[in-house]
Each structure stands twice: as structure tokens, then as C-alpha cells.
Amino acid sequence: MKIKSFSFGKFNVRQAGLLIVVAAIGMVIAFFGTIMNFVVDLAWFREVGYTDTFLKMVFSKLTVGIPIFIFFYIFLTLYLKIIKKKYYDKMGIIPDPDSDKRSGRIKSIAVAVVSVLFAFSISGIFWMDILKFMNSTAFGVKDPLFDRDISFYVFKLPLINNLFALALNALISLMIITVVYFAVLISQDPPPKEEHNIHDDNIRDMYPEMRNRESVNKLVELGLSIVITIGVVFFMVLALRNVLSTYELLYSSRGAIFGAGYTDVKVALWVYRIKAVVSLLIAGALLFGRKKGDMKKLALGGVSVLVIVTLIGTGAEMAVQNFIVSPDELSKERPYIQNTIKYTNLAYGLDDVEIRDFPVDQNLTVDDIINNKETITxxxxxxxxxxxxxxxxxxxxxxxxxxxxxxxxxxxxxxxxxxxxxxxxxxxxxxxxxxxxxxxxxxxxxxxxxxxxxxxxxxxxxxxxxxxxxxxxxxxxxxxxxxxxxxxxYFGELTNDxxxxxxxxxxxxxxxxxxxxxxxxxxxxxxxxxxxxxxxxxxxxxxxxxxxxxxxxxxxxxxxxRNIKTRVQKVAPFIRFDEDPYAVIADGRIHYIIDGYTATNFYPYSEPFSDKSNTNYIRNSVKAVVDSYDGTIDFYISDETDPIIETYSKIFPDLFKEMSEMPEFVRSHIRYPQFLFDIQAQMYATYHMNNPDVFYNREDKWDIPIETYQGETVPMESLYFTFKLPKEEKAEFVLSIPYTPKQKQNMTAFLVGRNDGEFYGDLVLYSFPKDKSIIGPQQMEARFSNNDVISKDLSLWDSRGSQVLRGHILTIPIESSILYVEPLYIRADSESAIPEVKRIIVGYNDKVVMEETLDKALEKIFGKPEDSQEVLAGSVVDDEGNPVEIPGDSGAALPGDQTGISAPSDTIAYANQLYEEAQEALRNGSLSEYEAKINELGEVLKQLK
Incomplete structure (x- = not known):
């Protein structure tokens, strides 16, 4: 029987052509922004010299996207065609060729649009995962559970997991498409009318032209057969997904450790395997049931078994954890604790920390201060x-x-x-x-x-x-x-336009x-x-x-x-760049150095460094250098041992340079990044404990000390210092932070990141004797606050309307001793007032002094040098950088400071010097220098009131 197909009214060839033209114009409009941005990006990448990198990224996305588009378009077209044929055959409908031709155009456009959106959204997500999969570099380390190289988890498993997740979502989407397409077919070509009306009100109301129970049964049978086919594939994919889930146990946070523990290995691993087998059995049952006609019974039975296995497995895991592991946790988890310690240290580069003893003797003399002048100055x-x-x-x-x-x-x-x-x-x-x-x-x-x-x-x-x-x-x-x-x-941190x-x-x-x-x-x-x-x-x-x-x-x-962070991120979007670039003056120009990090969330048995981030492996593998005048960008590999950056360099062979190619005038200024050091210091506070028993009980856990900084109690920051490390021959630029025992205030160690020359990147821990209690930063700062003279002066200055600000308390190792220094700022009661250092507090052993200069404080503690001309620190200087002595206790008057009644002659002389320099600048027409000198003069004159 030939049934007249649903018609959209008068729809001729001209209208169909017009629809296609309109659709094409719509696509151009939709993608106009993308095309325009491509042209701009191509011009910009050509300007900065990374055209090959840009084209590699673009063609990689196209290489992934186009095949997906072609496959999905062909598959979806054939799939819908098969569904339509099955529907017509089942329902005995003879298609109308003219109607099919018209609806086919519309269907082709719809399928093409869906395929484009699907393909290029997928390619935008997966292109880099695919390239990393194809160019993976071995770590040379295997996980202890499955004996696979770490590269499998970092470069391959993420793509495999994503593909299986995509497959599951695609099957669900396919089922939705199937239902929608069935609805379209039924509305366009309803089943033929029969003599016997059905009495199902719901079906009759939904499809008024369906009046036959046989037609309904045919539709249900057809729809169910298609759904069952999709279900078979779905459960096969689910089986493989359960196999992949076993690898996720390596990142388990159950129990006392991070990574697979006793319950994960002995129970959860087998639960996943059993669920995989059950899923395969369900897929087979659905396939078998379709032939035997028992689809409903077998499908429901199979799914019920899967749910039961899941519930029993979850219960077994909870029972083993609570009744077997928890009562004897250390014994059960000991080998797994050892895994966590080992792999966390490997992931954060803490396995190579050099541990040196620091035999604290606290017997410094003034000669030691003179011999460590590079440190003091x-x-x-x-x-x-x-x-x-x-x-x-x-x-x-x-x-x-x-x-x-x-x-x-x-x-x-x-x-x-x-x-x-x-x-x-x-x-x-x-x-x-x-x-x-x-x-x-x-x-x-x-x-x-x-x-x-x-x-x-x-x-x-x-x-x-x-x-x-x-x-x-x-x-x-x-x-x-x-x-x-x-x-x-022209290129900086505020250049955003x-x-x-x-x-x-x-x-x-x-x-x-x-x-x-x-x-x-x-x-x-x-x-x-x-x-x-x-x-x-x-x-x-x-x-x-x-x-x-x-x-x-x-x-x-x-x-x-022009923003330097945007600039480097655009060229290398797969590198994580530091939020704090630093400027370097070299070769007559200003350069910015931006530290780049390679990181992953998939290093087995490694604990993430933050609750807000799952990152559990990080390296400072890249140094990006940006010229502030030309905007040129260079990327240098700073950690050649990192497999992730080696993989990226395989993918983009023209992007990275060797560190040896970095100009020496820039290379001499590279720093150990504070961001990475802080992560390592945080992790090492726990993971320096290599003994599983000690680790489990947290017997030797360390803390970052607390300090009072500008009126607030905060954890101490890691700071850059220039000092001579114990037993080294000369001072060097280092990054350092002290440790105290957990919930204690005495100092137990300090960690140093070295920055200079061949020692760049080395981490050194200076460990204090366990049988000595060494005063820590927080304890010393408390001594500062409790000192009668200091406490009285601080209260007095605060009460006179000025604000007292305490700077960082500095922990300075000298020989085998620790010296503490804290600058004290006074801010006048004025919106435009600049905080000025008015006192220096120094602590050593039981001695605490506060003086106008560091020289005076050191002399008060250690005595004066035999050579009266010897300047210990020379911290107060004139405009030419020559040391200036502030005599006696009659320093520049502070608010309420009864010892500063008479103005020091050096301050008056300095004020006169500033005035003369300001007048000279004015005569030379340098208004900016004149203003700077006058502003500085104003601040000096405040001290003479």
C-alpha cells in the first residue's frame, strides 16, 4: 500500500536550493569568527617565528577532526538509512521518492551539522592526548602493582579512558537520536490505518493515526531490537571500562595512604574484574536473548546481577577496610605506605635531596661576621x-x-x-x-x-x-x-591592549x-x-x-x-606558566623570564600537593624569555630529565631550545622557581620520613613556621637570600625556608634551593641535631615582642598615631650558627606616607637587640672589629652608595621616641645634599628627577620635626 508521505507544503527544487544556500551562509557566519581568528593567529605566529608550531597545532586538530567527521557522518547517515528501511519494511510502507529526496537533503544537512560539531569538539579536546600517546617517552620507572612504565599512565591511559567515556556517551546519544528519528518517521510516514482500532488511550492520543495493535507491536519489536543492539555494544564497552578502572586504584585515597592499599589490592581490584566479566555476560545474554525471544527477561536478569555484584563488592570493601585493615592498619598497609613514600618523592623530585648535618654550635664571633661579609652585606x-x-x-x-x-x-x-x-x-x-x-x-x-x-x-x-x-x-x-x-x-605585565x-x-x-x-x-x-x-x-x-x-x-x-603571560601561553598552551614572571636587565635590554611547568595528575602512588588540585607530578622544565622591546619569545628546556617535556619536544621539534643556547647574560639570572620550591617544601615536610612506621604515626612530621608579618600571623614565605652555605667557599643566591617539628616552635632543619651555575636546581636539607633544641623563628620573634625595651617602644610608637610594621623575620645561617634579623618599619599617619625602616632587630642565642642600623646591632651582640675602619654591614648609605654612620642612640626621631630629640647631623647633611641635587636637576630641565629629589627630601625632613 502506498501511503502519501508527510509534506511541508509546496516545496520545489528552487526552495530546496535556497535552503541549502541559507544553510551555507549560516555556516559561514557561524564560523566567521573562527576563520578570522585563524588568519590573525597565523599572522601573529609568523611574526614571533613559530609558524610551524601553530600549523602543527591546527593540522593536528584537523587530522583528528576530519576523519572523525567523515566516519561519524557516514556512520550516522547509514545508521539512519537502515533504521528508516527497517521501519518501512516492518510497517509495510512504500516510500514516496519525491518526499524522500526532499527530506534527504534536510537530513543530510542536519547530520553534517551534528557531525561537524561532534568531530571538532572532540578534536579540540583529544588532539594533544593523541599526540602524546604517539610520542610518549618512557619514565624508566614502573608502578609496583601492574608493573607498567609510568609513561603508560601519563601519556596513554588518559586517552584510553577518555575514548571509552566518549564511547559510552556516544552510545547514549545514539539511543536518543534513534528515539528522536523514530518520532520524526512516525510523524512523517505513519503506519497504515487498519480496521480494528486499539483501546490504548496513551498510544492513541500520542499518535492519532495509529489504530492497530499489530502496528504497535511491530513498532515495539523494531525499536527494542535496535535498543538491544546498542545495549550489547554498551555492555561490551562497560566491561572494558571496568578493566580500565582497576588502574584508577593507583590513585585511591582510601585509608591511611594515597594509592592502592590493602583493601584496594585484595578486594576492589577483583570486584572490578568480576564486574567486567558480568558486563560481558550481559552483552552475550542480550545477543542470545534477541535470537531466542527472551530479551526482556535476560536483560533484566543480567542488569540485576551487575547491580548485585556492585553492591556486594562495595560491602566487601567496607567490611575488609573496617574489620580487617583498621584494627591492624600499620601491619596491613606497611608495603603500600612504602610505595607512597617512594613514588611521591620521585614525582616531586625529592628523591635527590642532599641531606647535610648542621651541627649548631652558636659560638659566632665578630671575626666570623667579618669573614662572612658577603652574607652580612x-x-x-x-x-x-x-x-x-x-x-x-x-x-x-x-x-x-x-x-x-x-x-x-x-x-x-x-x-x-x-x-x-x-x-x-x-x-x-x-x-x-x-x-x-x-x-x-x-x-x-x-x-x-x-x-x-x-x-x-x-x-x-x-x-x-x-x-x-x-x-x-x-x-x-x-x-x-x-x-x-x-x-x-612595549611588552610587559600591564600591557593588555x-x-x-x-x-x-x-x-x-x-x-x-x-x-x-x-x-x-x-x-x-x-x-x-x-x-x-x-x-x-x-x-x-x-x-x-x-x-x-x-x-x-x-x-x-x-x-x-603584548601581555607576556598571554604571549607565552598562546605559543605553548600545553605548558603551565608561572603567575609571577621576573624581569632581568641584561645586554642593555629588559627581558622577562617566565618559569614553565610540566605536570600531570596521573603519577601512580603520588599524593596530590593540594586539595584543590589533583596534580601529583611537577617539574620546572621550561624557561621562557620575552624581550620587552621586540616581544621575541624563546623557550629553553631547563630539565632534560623530564619525560613530559621530552615528549613535547618530539611533537614540536622547532619550539624548544637547549639551555646551552640561552645567552649567558640571561642564564646568569635564572632562579629556582618559588612556586615549585614551595610545593616541594610542603611535600617534603611529610615525605622526608622514609620509614613506614614513622610515616604512619607522623612521628617526625614538620611544619612551616609562623611569623607576624605586617600585623598578621601567617606561615613564613620561602625567601631568596644571598649567603654562604655551610662548608661552601663563597656566597650564592639561594631560596630557603626553615622547618619546625609538628606543633612545636623549635627549628629542626631548613631547606635550600640553589640557583647558581652548576648547582642550579639542587635541593639541600640542613638537618639540626635531634638532641638539641634550637630556637626557631616563631620563638625568636616572641622574644622580640617580649623584650622590655622593644615592647615598650612598639607600644609607644603605635600609640602616637604611626603604624609599626614588622618585616619578614630572616633566618640566616652563618658558619654553624643561626642569626635572626627583622626590619621594623614606621609608617607616618598620612595616606601618602611611605613605610620606612627605622629599626633593625637582631637575635642570636639569648641576645636580642634593636638598633638604628644593622651595623650597630651586630656590634652590640658581637662587639666591634679590631680595625676601627671595618664596616660590618654598611646598610645605611648616601646617594653615591657610600656607608653613612648614624651616631649613638640619637637616631632620627620616631613618634614618641625620647632618644631622638636632637636631629643627627648626618641627616641634616643628607637633606642639604638632596636639596642641592634637586636644584641642579631643575636647572638642567629634568623635572622628573627634580620631583623625585623633592619627594625624598620631604621624607627626610619629616624626621627633623
Missing amino acids: NISLNDYRPTKEAFNQLQGLRGYYSFNDVDIDRYVIDGKLTQVFLSIREIDKDKLEANARTWINTKLKYTHGYGATVAPVNQLNPSGQPNMILKNVPVSTNAEALTLTKPQV YVIVNTNEMEFDYPKGDSNEMTKYEGAGGIELNLFNRSLFATRERDLKILISGGINSDSKILIN
Whole structure:
């Protein structure tokens, strides 16, 4: 019987063609943004020299996406065609060729759209997993349960798991598509009417034209056969998924350890295996039942068995854990605890920590202080946060300049290794006056920041402010290592917008007296703005001015992706980059170094370092270097032993360089990253315990000490120091943090990350004698607070309207002793007041002193040197960096300080010097330097009131 098919009204060939054209236009519109971004990205990657990397990423996604699209399109087309044929055959419907042709076009478009969305969403997720699978590098370490190399879990298992999860979701989606398509077929070509009406109201109401129970039975039989077929495949996939779930036991958090424990190995492992077998049996039962006609009974029975096995397995796991393991946990879990200790240390690079004894004797003399002068002269009397305030107020010069961050580094200055604070002067366009934030100003004129400010961490001027040895605009310094020939900052941490350079407008360089110094960009960075690119970027930025502005010429270039973190992440999105880049002045230019990390969540038996993150393996494998003028980017492999970065370098052979290729003037400034060190220090506080019994009882667990910092009680930060490690020949730049026993305050050890030369990346633990109680940072800080003189003065200063801020308490190893130093800041009662170091507190053994300078404090504890000309620290200096002595106890008056009644002559002399220098700057037309000197003079004069 021929049944007239459902019709959409008059639908001729012209209308069908129009529908296809409209659909094509819709696809172009939908993907216009993607196409535009591709063209822009291609131009940008060509500019930075990583076209091959970009094309590898694009073609990898296409290589994955296109086959998936083709397969899914063909499969879905054939699948729907088979369903339709089965439906017509079963229901005795003779199709209408014209109707089929019209509906076929619509179906093809729908299938194509669904296939495109499916394929390229999958390729966007899986492309890197597939490349890592194909280019995996062995770790050379096998897990203790399944005896597989760690590379299987890091590079292969994630893709396999994702594919099986995708398969399960695809089968569910296929079932939904099947139901929807059946509904469409029934509405378009309903079963033929029969004489006997059915009495099922629900079916009759849903499909008014279905009036025959036989038709209903045929539909149910057809639908059930298709669902059963999908079910067979579903349970086969589920069986394999249960096999894969056994590997997830390696990341179990059940019980006392991380990783597979007694219950996981003895019970849960077998439960998964049994569930896999049951799932296969259900698949077989469904297949068998379809032939025998007992589908419903066998399907329900099989699923019931699976549910019962799951419930029994869960109950067995709970019973074994609670009644067998818990009463004898240490005995049962001992071998698994050993696994956790071993693999966690391997995952965080803690297996190579060098442990050295530190026999604390606390018998320092003044000669020891003199012999460790590199250590003493690099003690950080400034703190980075007050330093940032000082830089912004004294060197900001204009409201639109901003010092976003203060970095810590070391330079050889006057032949001496000197630790410094360094900050880059960037433009913050949001701070321009509202009427000055025009398009010309923000895009063509105010294009870059200018210069930097540098201050040694140990030097103060007589006012207690950082002694700046690189400052002002134009930049001035007497230190050859800090010379800047290209001080302009086109790429930085605050450069979040695009700018256009080499235009008809001159660019603002820096303020000079009553006028401004102007410049033109001479760098290699930027994308040329020909007519096509002007149209492209005008569309992308939704800014017509790029296209019509008369200020743009044929030589103009647009600088995009100027934020250095965005810049490196765009080139290498698979690397995790540090949130805190640091600036380096080298070869006359400003460079940024950004630490890159390779990490995974899939290292067996390794405990994640955070409850908020499942990451349980990390390496600082990459150092990215960005030039602040040209924007050039270089990636260097800093850990060649890491299999993850080796895998990435196989995938992108032109992306990474060897560390030996890094210029020495940059390489001498690389640092052990604080982010990684803090993770390692946190994990090592527990995982230094190698004995399973000790580990289980946490008998020797350590803590990071607590300190009072700027009025708040916080965990101590790891800090960069320059000091001579015990038994080493010279001072070096290190990262360090102390440990105290759990819930105790005495110091038990300190961990050091080395930064210099061949020792870069080495971790050294200095362990204190177990039979001695060594005073810890928190205990020493409590002594500072309980000291009668210090306590009285702190209360007095606080009560007189000024704010007392305590800096970091510094733990300094010297010979076989520990010295504690804490700077004390006073902030005047004024919104614009800068915190200034007014006192230095030093603790050693039972001695605690507070003096105006570090020199005085050291002399009070250890005595004066035999040579009266010997300067121990030289922490207070004049404008030329020469040590200045602040005589006696008559230091600069503090609020309520009865010992500072008379103003010291050195302070008055320094004020006169600042005044003369300010007048000289004014005569030379350097308004910015004049303002800086006057501001500094104002702070000095406050001390003379």
C-alpha cells in the first residue's frame, strides 16, 4: 500500500536550493569568527617565528577532526538509512521518492551539522592526548602493582579512558537520536490505518493515526531490537571500562595512604574484574536473548546481577577496610605506605635531596661576621611590599606610571655579588586623565612603559627608604650591569591592549621638564598594517578607526598579545606558566623570564600537593624569555630529565631550545622557581620520613613556621637570600625556608634551593641535631615582642598615631650558627606616607637587640672589629652608595621616641645634599628627577620635626 508521505507544503527544487544556500551562509557566519581568528593567529605566529608550531597545532586538530567527521557522518547517515528501511519494511510502507529526496537533503544537512560539531569538539579536546600517546617517552620507572612504565599512565591511559567515556556517551546519544528519528518517521510516514482500532488511550492520543495493535507491536519489536543492539555494544564497552578502572586504584585515597592499599589490592581490584566479566555476560545474554525471544527477561536478569555484584563488592570493601585493615592498619598497609613514600618523592623530585648535618654550635664571633661579609652585606633589610610602595611614590613620576611587581635577583655590582629588588615602570592607561584617554593617545601615543628601578635589598638611605641605584627618566645608574640602551617596555605585565607603532604620530617616551620626550619604535615586533590587515584588525577589534585613521601609514605595525603571560601561553598552551614572571636587565635590554611547568595528575602512588588540585607530578622544565622591546619569545628546556617535556619536544621539534643556547647574560639570572620550591617544601615536610612506621604515626612530621608579618600571623614565605652555605667557599643566591617539628616552635632543619651555575636546581636539607633544641623563628620573634625595651617602644610608637610594621623575620645561617634579623618599619599617619625602616632587630642565642642600623646591632651582640675602619654591614648609605654612620642612640626621631630629640647631623647633611641635587636637576630641565629629589627630601625632613 502506498501511503502519501508527510509534506511541508509546496516545496520545489528552487526552495530546496535556497535552503541549502541559507544553510551555507549560516555556516559561514557561524564560523566567521573562527576563520578570522585563524588568519590573525597565523599572522601573529609568523611574526614571533613559530609558524610551524601553530600549523602543527591546527593540522593536528584537523587530522583528528576530519576523519572523525567523515566516519561519524557516514556512520550516522547509514545508521539512519537502515533504521528508516527497517521501519518501512516492518510497517509495510512504500516510500514516496519525491518526499524522500526532499527530506534527504534536510537530513543530510542536519547530520553534517551534528557531525561537524561532534568531530571538532572532540578534536579540540583529544588532539594533544593523541599526540602524546604517539610520542610518549618512557619514565624508566614502573608502578609496583601492574608493573607498567609510568609513561603508560601519563601519556596513554588518559586517552584510553577518555575514548571509552566518549564511547559510552556516544552510545547514549545514539539511543536518543534513534528515539528522536523514530518520532520524526512516525510523524512523517505513519503506519497504515487498519480496521480494528486499539483501546490504548496513551498510544492513541500520542499518535492519532495509529489504530492497530499489530502496528504497535511491530513498532515495539523494531525499536527494542535496535535498543538491544546498542545495549550489547554498551555492555561490551562497560566491561572494558571496568578493566580500565582497576588502574584508577593507583590513585585511591582510601585509608591511611594515597594509592592502592590493602583493601584496594585484595578486594576492589577483583570486584572490578568480576564486574567486567558480568558486563560481558550481559552483552552475550542480550545477543542470545534477541535470537531466542527472551530479551526482556535476560536483560533484566543480567542488569540485576551487575547491580548485585556492585553492591556486594562495595560491602566487601567496607567490611575488609573496617574489620580487617583498621584494627591492624600499620601491619596491613606497611608495603603500600612504602610505595607512597617512594613514588611521591620521585614525582616531586625529592628523591635527590642532599641531606647535610648542621651541627649548631652558636659560638659566632665578630671575626666570623667579618669573614662572612658577603652574607652580612646581602641581608635583606628592605621588604618587597614596602619597596613597591616606595618605588611607586618616589619613582612613579607621573600618575599613569605604575610598578606592578617587585622582583628579586642578583647582579655583580662593583665586583660584588649584590642581591637587589627590581621593578619595571609600566604605563597603566586606566590612570590617564579621563579626557586624555582618547583613541590617539591610548593606541598611538602612549604605547610603552619606560625603564626600571633597582635597589639593593640591604641598603637604606638615611630616611630608611631603599637606596635606588637605577632610577629616574631618562634612566641613570653608575652600575654597568644595570645599563639600559633600550629602556622602552612595549611588552610587559600591564600591557593588555593593542597599540599601533610607526604611525604619523610620535610616541610619548618619558616626561622631560615642562615637555615630553618623544620616540619612534625601532623594533622588529608587530604585524604590518596593509589594507587587508587594517580591515582584518578593524573587524577583530571592532574598531573602525584602525581602518580609517589618517595617522596610520604603510610603515605602521600593530602590536597584539603584548601581555607576556598571554604571549607565552598562546605559543605553548600545553605548558603551565608561572603567575609571577621576573624581569632581568641584561645586554642593555629588559627581558622577562617566565618559569614553565610540566605536570600531570596521573603519577601512580603520588599524593596530590593540594586539595584543590589533583596534580601529583611537577617539574620546572621550561624557561621562557620575552624581550620587552621586540616581544621575541624563546623557550629553553631547563630539565632534560623530564619525560613530559621530552615528549613535547618530539611533537614540536622547532619550539624548544637547549639551555646551552640561552645567552649567558640571561642564564646568569635564572632562579629556582618559588612556586615549585614551595610545593616541594610542603611535600617534603611529610615525605622526608622514609620509614613506614614513622610515616604512619607522623612521628617526625614538620611544619612551616609562623611569623607576624605586617600585623598578621601567617606561615613564613620561602625567601631568596644571598649567603654562604655551610662548608661552601663563597656566597650564592639561594631560596630557603626553615622547618619546625609538628606543633612545636623549635627549628629542626631548613631547606635550600640553589640557583647558581652548576648547582642550579639542587635541593639541600640542613638537618639540626635531634638532641638539641634550637630556637626557631616563631620563638625568636616572641622574644622580640617580649623584650622590655622593644615592647615598650612598639607600644609607644603605635600609640602616637604611626603604624609599626614588622618585616619578614630572616633566618640566616652563618658558619654553624643561626642569626635572626627583622626590619621594623614606621609608617607616618598620612595616606601618602611611605613605610620606612627605622629599626633593625637582631637575635642570636639569648641576645636580642634593636638598633638604628644593622651595623650597630651586630656590634652590640658581637662587639666591634679590631680595625676601627671595618664596616660590618654598611646598610645605611648616601646617594653615591657610600656607608653613612648614624651616631649613638640619637637616631632620627620616631613618634614618641625620647632618644631622638636632637636631629643627627648626618641627616641634616643628607637633606642639604638632596636639596642641592634637586636644584641642579631643575636647572638642567629634568623635572622628573627634580620631583623625585623633592619627594625624598620631604621624607627626610619629616624626621627633623
